[in-house]
Amino acid sequence: MKENDNTRSESGTSFFERVYEVAKLIPHGRVTSYGAIAKYLGAARSARMVGWAMNACGGREDVPAHRVVNRKGILTGKHHFQGTNLMQQLLESEGIEVLDNQIQNLDTLFWDPMKEL
DNA sequence: CCTGTGACATAAG
DNA sequence: CCTTATGCCACAG
Numbered sequence: 001m002k003e004n005d006n007t008r009s010e011s012g013t014s015f016f017e018r019v020y021e022v023a024k025l026i027p028h029g030r031v032t033s034y035g036a037i038a039k040y041l042g043a044a045r046s047a048r049m050v051g052w053a054m055n056a057c058g059g060r061e062d063v064p065a066h067r068v069v070n071r072k073g074i075l076t077g078k079h080h081f082q083g084t085n086l087m088q089q090l091l092e093s094e095g096i097e098v099l100d101n102q103i104q105n106l107d108t109l110f111w112d113p114m115k116e117l
Numbered sequence: 118c119c120t121g122t123g124a125c126a127t128a129a130g
Numbered sequence: 131c132c133t134t135a136t137g138c139c140a141c142a143g
Contacts, residue, residue: 013137014140014141015140015141016140016141020135033125033126034124034125034126035125035126038139039127043138043139043140044126044138045125045126045137045138045139046125046138046139046140047125047126047138047139048122048123048124048125048126048138048139049123049125049138049139049140050121050124050125050132051123051126052122052124052140052141053124053126054124054139055123055124056141065124068124070124070125070126071123071125072131073125074122074123076124076125077124078124079124080124083138090120119140119143120142120143121132121140121142121143122140122142123137123141124139124140125137126136126138127134127135127136127137128135128136129131129133129134129135129136130132130134130135130137
């Protein structure tokens with residue numbers, strides 16, 4: 001095996017797609033954090049990549065990016081949605097309480113892929 | 118190979 | 131919770 005596998009663009013299974021896969025696994029009415037997803041993928045320190053993956057998701061409506069928030073439960077990425085309040089609307093539509101861009105009852109709504117899967 | 122980037126996480130103030 | 135700074139890592143060019 002070559003340890004020097006620069007640019008692992010193999011098999012089309014990029015780190016990004018894995019993020020999308022996990023995002024799709026998020027149950028309705030639940031939320032998770034970028035770090036949790038990153039950790040589940042084996043890259044706990046790549047939480048930023050998770051967010052960046054979402055940025056690249058553009059168009060992948062299959063990816064419920066609105067269910068992914070930062071550790072505080074704040075809708076940090078809402079700026080990337082088309083509507084300023086679109087993200088919140090989506091969350092509320094799933095029965096999630098959102099106040100001032102922050103998810104309420106986060107401890108109850110939080111969904112950890114490491115724990116649930 | 119190097120540089121830039123980014124929707125985080127953590128620490129310190 | 132805020133800002134500021136640092137780390138960290140994968141990907142694009």
